Amino acid sequence: xxxxxxxxxxxSEEERAVRDSVRRFVDDNVLPVIGxxxxxxxxPKEIVPGLAELGVFGANLPxxxxxxxxxxxxxxxxxxxxxxxxxxVRSFASVQGALVMYPIYAFGSExxxxxxxxxxxxxxxxxxxxxxxxxYGSNPAGMITMAREQPDGSWxxxxxxxxxxxxxxxxxxxxxxxxxxxxxxxxxxxxxVPTSSKGFRAKDQKGKLxxxxxxxxxxxxxxxxxxxxxxxxxxxxxxxxxxCLTQARYGISWGALGAAMACFEEASSYAKTRIMFDRPIGGxxxxxxxxxxxxxxxxxxxxxxxxxxxLKDRGEFTPQQVSLAKRNNVSIATDIARExxxxxxxxxxxxxxxxxxxxxxxxxxxxxxxxxxxxxxILGQSVTGLNAFGA
Amino acid sequence: xxxxxxxxxVPDMESRFRITGDGKSVDEAxxxxxxxxxxxxxxxxxxxxxxxxxxxxxxVVSLGPDAVQEALRKALSMGVARAIHLxxxxxxxxxxxxxxxxxxxxxxxxxDLIMFGKHAMDSxxxxxxxxxxxxxxxxxxxxxxxxxxxxxxxxxxxELEGGAEILEFPLPAVVTIDxxxxxxxxxxLKGIMAAKKKPLESKPVQLIAPRLEPTRTELPPERQGxxxxxxxxxxxxxxxxxxxxxxxxx
Numbered sequence: 001x002x003x004x005x006x007x008x009x010x011x012s013e014e015e016r017a018v019r020d021s022v023r024r025f026v027d028d029n030v031l032p033v034i035g036x037x038x039x040x041x042x043x044p045k046e047i048v049p050g051l052a053e054l055g056v057f058g059a060n061l062p063x064x065x066x067x068x069x070x071x072x073x074x075x076x077x078x079x080x081x082x083x084x085x086x087x088x089v090r091s092f093a094s095v096q097g098a099l100v101m102y103p104i105y106a107f108g109s110e111x112x113x114x115x116x117x118x119x120x121x122x123x124x125x126x127x128x129x130x131x132x133x134x135x136y137g138s139n140p141a142g143m144i145t146m147a148r149e150q151p152d153g154s155w156x157x158x159x160x161x162x163x164x165x166x167x168x169x170x171x172x173x174x175x176x177x178x179x180x181x182x183x184x185x186x187x188x189x190x191x192x193v194p195t196s197s198k199g200f201r202a203k204d205q206k207g208k209l210x211x212x213x214x215x216x217x218x219x220x221x222x223x224x225x226x227x228x229x230x231x232x233x234x235x236x237x238x239x240x241x242x243x244c245l246t247q248a249r250y251g252i253s254w255g256a257l258g259a260a261m262a263c264f265e266e267a268s269s270y271a272k273t274r275i276m277f278d279r280p281i282g283g284x285x286x287x288x289x290x291x292x293x294x295x296x297x298x299x300x301x302x303x304x305x306x307x308x309x310x311l312k313d314r315g316e317f318t319p320q321q322v323s324l325a326k327r328n329n330v331s332i333a334t335d336i337a338r339e340x341x342x343x344x345x346x347x348x349x350x351x352x353x354x355x356x357x358x359x360x361x362x363x364x365x366x367x368x369x370x371x372x373x374x375x376x377x378i379l380g381q382s383v384t385g386l387n388a389f390g391a
Numbered sequence: 392x393x394x395x396x397x398x399x400x401v402p403d404m405e406s407r408f409r410i411t412g413d414g415k416s417v418d419e420a421x422x423x424x425x426x427x428x429x430x431x432x433x434x435x436x437x438x439x440x441x442x443x444x445x446x447x448x449x450x451v452v453s454l455g456p457d458a459v460q461e462a463l464r465k466a467l468s469m470g471v472a473r474a475i476h477l478x479x480x481x482x483x484x485x486x487x488x489x490x491x492x493x494x495x496x497x498x499x500x501x502x503d504l505i506m507f508g509k510h511a512m513d514s515x516x517x518x519x520x521x522x523x524x525x526x527x528x529x530x531x532x533x534x535x536x537x538x539x540x541x542x543x544x545x546x547x548x549x550e551l552e553g554g555a556e557i558l559e560f561p562l563p564a565v566v567t568i569d570x571x572x573x574x575x576x577x578x579x580l581k582g583i584m585a586a587k588k589k590p591l592e593s594k595p596v597q598l599i600a601p602r603l604e605p606t607r608t609e610l611p612p613e614r615q616g617x618x619x620x621x622x623x624x625x626x627x628x629x630x631x632x633x634x635x636x637x638x639x640x641x
Binding site: 018021025 | 468581587
């Protein structure tokens with residue numbers, strides 16, 4: 001991969017080693033199969049044991065829970081390399097690490113951490129994250145899923161969750177629900193729900209034209225009873241799931257760059273070898289403009305991510321800074337994928353090339369984990385102090 | 392079972408190379424480096440051997456400036472126990488100078504097996520393993536595609552043109568490793584973190600005076616454009632003549 005700004009010099013030897021190891025894994029295990037998986041609409045679950053052995057799940061969580069204990073820049077580089085393969089593969093790891101392991105780590109009891117985290121790092125337990133509902137996407141505070149505490153201390157959950165990555169694959173779901181008929185968002189708490197629980201159903205989302213190599217499901221909870229210790233004791237209010245989303249969005253900022261880098265590599269190599277009018281198409285100004293724009297945006301995005309990661313490692317980053325990075329990097333990646341598709345001409349519509357797959361995937365990434373528009377409002381509010389959200 | 396694997400740090404062979412101003416060597420500025428491929432196979436074979444035996448120690452050794460420590464740490468991240476850095480200001484072109492320094496280090500190490508890649512990806516000399524064996528007075532088998540040890544003896548397979556050769560030899564011995572013997576593992580993220588805490592001993596060594604020095608290093612000539620010498624069957628005699636006399640490939 002072209003390192004036009006010597007960004008490698010901003011990385012430690014260890015960070016580069018992590019990236020290079022995951023890069024090689026993706027080259028060997030993801031790239032050869034992903035086009036076919038995409039067409040078949042199948043998540044390549046055969047790569048999960050290898051990813052676990054490599055240590056990518058929850059890689060920035062501490063070693064004492066069976067994780068790799070990496071810093072956040074190294075973690076970001078892992079996300080970049082996974083999404084260089086496919087957004088679906090990165091989504092799988094994001095959900096497992098940032099949306100399931102992280103809340104257990106941040107809001108769980110010591111027993112929950114010791115029980116779940118090592119098994120999730122080793123891939124023995126796959127998890128999913130249930131926040132979004134059919135009628136409450138950008139407005140999760142309105143959720144209607146309810147958990148009612150029973151006299152014996154157990155909880156009974158009712159509701160439905162939608163657009164849940166890993167939903168049909170997962171052994172456990174982190175389900176966010178309002179508690180005890182209190183409609184206020186401050187009553188929201190997280191529960192670790194085994195997907196084998198009576199009354200729990202996951203339904204594969206059919207007809208996706210994006211993230212086809214990813215499991216996206218709908219979860220239905222009908223009188224699902226879980227014991228008292230299923231509650232994440234330190235979770236409280238909408239702030240808790242939003243903290244998870246900040247973690248995941250951080251990873252997405254890096255991941256989107258990976259997809260952009262894959263497209264840029266494809267575009268530049270195609271431009272140098274595809275002959276039209278007796279010369280490589282890269283010799284034409286229109287294609288050079290495309291390539292120059294792509295390269296510029298990738299470099300800017302990389303610098304953004306490295307600095308964001310350093311801030312995160314120092315404990316100084318804000319959710320608004322993450323919004324800026326997610327919003328920018330996914331947007332430029334979406335544009336780069338589309339321009340690559342166009343540069344490749346008719347070949348660009350084939351699954352044999354990565355561009356259109358990334359292009360379609362990134363439309364989901366643009367929309368999930370805070371839509372592009374929602375991040376715009378977060379930044380707008382940060383600048384003006386005025387809330388432009390509906391409520 | 393105590394195994395030493397001697398490794399070399401080499402540039403990524405897919406880089407675009409430039410020659411230094413004095414025309415004698417490759418300009419290292421801007422190049423990415425990694426452990427030489429065959430050395431990676433050797434590390435993997437050594438690790439598998441001790442894992443299978445359930446005992447033993449794998450040590451990696453590399454000679455050169457401080458930058459070679461990155462290759463040593465990569466081996467540590469794959470699972471090697473410790474590393475020795477023989478510190479010099481450069482990697483000499485004369486393989487004998489390298490072999491002399493390695494032999495001095497390895498002689499007293501009590502190794503049952505000393506392994507090398509069959510040659511380095513950059514210099515492609517393939518002499519350091521054999522020279523080290525000779526200096527240590529040990530048996531030497533080169534380009535090994537399969538290796539087993541038991542009862543103080545080693546058995547090695549070597550691929551030949553259209554066949555193979557199986558050799559038996561006493562330990563200790565020096566073996567150089569061919570490709571295809573084992574796929575080097577991905578350094579795990581935990582392994583990368585653990586590598587920082589493993590012992591890496593750096594000791595300065597004095598190289599003997601080199602007996603050979605490069606006078607010039609050249610890049611391959613720029614590829615020339617093709618030439619159309621005619622069309623159809625009529626052009627074939629001319630084509631054959633030019634392939635014989637000009638291109639000299641027939």
